[in-house]
Amino acid sequence: MSQASNKVFANGWMLAVYLFLYLPIVTLVVFSFNDSKLVTVWSHASTRWYSALMQDSDLLSAVFLSLKIAFLSALMSVFFGTFTAFALNRYRHFRGRTMLSSMATTPLVMPDVIVGLSLLLMLVSLQHWLGFPQRGLFTILLGHALLGTAYAAVVVTSRLKEMDGRLDEAAMDLGSKPWQVFTLVTFPLLVPALVSAFLLTFTLSFDDVVLSSFLSGPGFNTMPMVIFSRARLGLNPTINAVATVTITVVTIAVIASSFYTSHIERKRKREMALAYSDSNQ
Numbered sequence: 001m002s003q004a005s006n007k008v009f010a011n012g013w014m015l016a017v018y019l020f021l022y023l024p025i026v027t028l029v030v031f032s033f034n035d036s037k038l039v040t041v042w043s044h045a046s047t048r049w050y051s052a053l054m055q056d057s058d059l060l061s062a063v064f065l066s067l068k069i070a071f072l073s074a075l076m077s078v079f080f081g082t083f084t085a086f087a088l089n090r091y092r093h094f095r096g097r098t099m100l101s102s103m104a105t106t107p108l109v110m111p112d113v114i115v116g117l118s119l120l121l122m123l124v125s126l127q128h129w130l131g132f133p134q135r136g137l138f139t140i141l142l143g144h145a146l147l148g149t150a151y152a153a154v155v156v157t158s159r160l161k162e163m164d165g166r167l168d169e170a171a172m173d174l175g176s177k178p179w180q181v182f183t184l185v186t187f188p189l190l191v192p193a194l195v196s197a198f199l200l201t202f203t204l205s206f207d208d209v210v211l212s213s214f215l216s217g218p219g220f221n222t223m224p225m226v227i228f229s230r231a232r233l234g235l236n237p238t239i240n241a242v243a244t245v246t247i248t249v250v251t252i253a254v255i256a257s258s259f260y261t262s263h264i265e266r267k268r269k270r271e272m273a274l275a276y277s278d279s280n281q
Helices: 003-031 048-055 057-090 097-109 112-130 137-162 166-173 178-206 210-215 223-233 237-280
Strands: none
Touching (some): 048 057, 048 237, 057 137, 057 178, 057 237, 112 137, 112 210, 137 178, 137 210, 210 223
């Protein structure tokens, strides 16, 4: 096969993959502006369902609940995941390290239904003995943070492995205390990984159905739970509208994050190049 044929095949395959991934999303966005009550039948363009979305109090409350849980669980996941990554990478010899490493990665390969069921049984037992916690926002947040911590630890760990440990040693040789080394040297280098971990865990929490179904209580229905329950009774065009708004917000967030991460990386490389040139003078 010639080089031209290889190029045509590669481009065609890439186009087919992109169509498979994004054509359904584009279709959903287009039909969110459809005036018909049938989600698969086009009549004419209209913003009718966006107006209906503004009047759908149940769906809006579910969206705000999902945003709150996703934001808080992402913060908790990044916090605990960062400390887990530090323990596994910077302190390689301590009792229980193997167990910590195994437990930190177990949620990645464990089916969500098993994690949700085990958490439910544990919470029911605690509620029976202590009267706390009641299933609701806190229990959903706990489950999402548990799953997100594993993903955040993997992202931060990959970043720590790329970093040169001699930078921390040099800072300590120059008289910096451990907390100064972390805040002035380590943390700025970790910012791109922390942002990536936050976005990843936020997305995982925002669209989770299984854990939320096990851990939610009366009056605490997240957006994916509401959409899933409505989809079983027949698709409502309002779902297309809320999905389009979600896609728009996520796309803007990802693009902004990419630009910010690229800016941080370019700034870090310029500073390293400047420091290297100054040391050689």
